Amino acid sequence: MSDALSPEAVHLGLDLGTQSARAVAVDGTGRLLAAASRPLTGHRDGVRHEQDPEQWWSALAAACREALTGIDPRRVRGLAVDATSGTVLLADAQGRPLTPGLMYDDRRADAYTERVNTHGAPVWDKLGYRAMQPSWALPKLLWLLDDPTLPAGVRLLHQADLVTWRLAGHQVASDASHALKTGYDLIAERWPEGELDALGVPAELLPDVVRPGTVLGTVCAEAAESTGIPAGTLITAGMTDGCAAQIAAGALTPGSWNAVLGTTLVFKGASPHLVRDPGGVVYCHRGPGGTWLPGGASSSGAGILTHRFPSAGPAGLDALTARAAATGSTAVVYPLAGSGGERFPFRAPEAESFVLGEPAGDAEEFHACLLGVALLERLCFDYLDHLGAPVDGPLTFTGGGARNRYWAQLRADVLGRPARLPEQAESALGMAVLAATASGATLKEAAGAMVRLREELRPDPARTARLLPVYLDFVDALVRRGWLAPAVADHARGKARQ
Structure with a gap:
């Protein structure tokens, strides 16, 4: 019998974020043995956001060496890698980068998006998201391919692909999670060759693709020397960072959801079926074991606090929280974290922050921001329910905002449902859990053994009832502005009456 979930087994989770590369070593019971990170730097210029792909490898290798210091190499079983969704580059046949890494939020390919959506419309519609955004990988790939100086034999790599290539010593398959925004057909489980050919994307440019959790190969001797990861360690196909965090939260059974509150609010859930969205703001990854992972990313979230209270700092925010909690205010700030409008639970490029009520002083304004996020979160769930996504399973809160x-x-009170707070919910932990499946455990077994809960919050029914009219006023305000479809608002009102 495999010892994958024993204290003796060590699984590695490698995470490439926007600001850092992180490695964690976790045993089969979920105990964090070691963690290390190294900073990543990028360059922003208007709509452009780039990073040096070589830095991804050097930073991750250094983090691995530190994390593995003092751990018996014989205990290390496997690893998996997550990265940002939609980040891509071109490399030569030896895996050497030919371009910078175009990051997940790079929008330089805006002019290519209409062509992508014209030629790919039947596939994108079948997959439920209907249309690609300029920041998705396929429009960016077309922009990269317009360079006439590119040599023959170039390869498309997603951010994680560069790392797995270096780890194995040769190119290995990409995973379907990272390939989604490049147009991979998750239903047929193949590249849509006709559509991509019409767009001028050569088939030989694209990597092979496998489901997350598939063993890709083993760590080669050269990579072992660079990273400290023992040669022969199993490399498991990973997922994007949002999906990795969902695994770390244990939100894997149908109807379960993980709400990640960072600068913006991101939802990831589990469904037995593909969730299709006529509005195009929800899209599905395919999870290990044949499940579907619907999700959406808002442009609103905790970033509103940085915007409205830029000089507060962590201690100041804690003090404001204490004062806000004492106000009992029901004023609301629509919590857009930046410019560019809203993208979930509705798409409104013209949307901007607004205030309902008249908050008196900074404590009431701060509370209005907190309440605004909670109300938007409830609307997100009502929208998902409107689409037919299962939403009645366990709910987990993660992200920096969950520490408040x-x-x-x-948030639990506004939703009127319990919420769990895990001990660890970072993407790297999710990859350690996924890596454990290469050693004989199912994902359900691995998550059950390795994901630990810190606390469960129970809603206060009286407070839920008191805030319900505030939520309905919030919904009405969005309809008046023309941002929220009346049918969605009617569904939200109907849910409120249940």
């Missing part, structure tokens, strides 16, 4: 205890309780 008052805010987390307020």
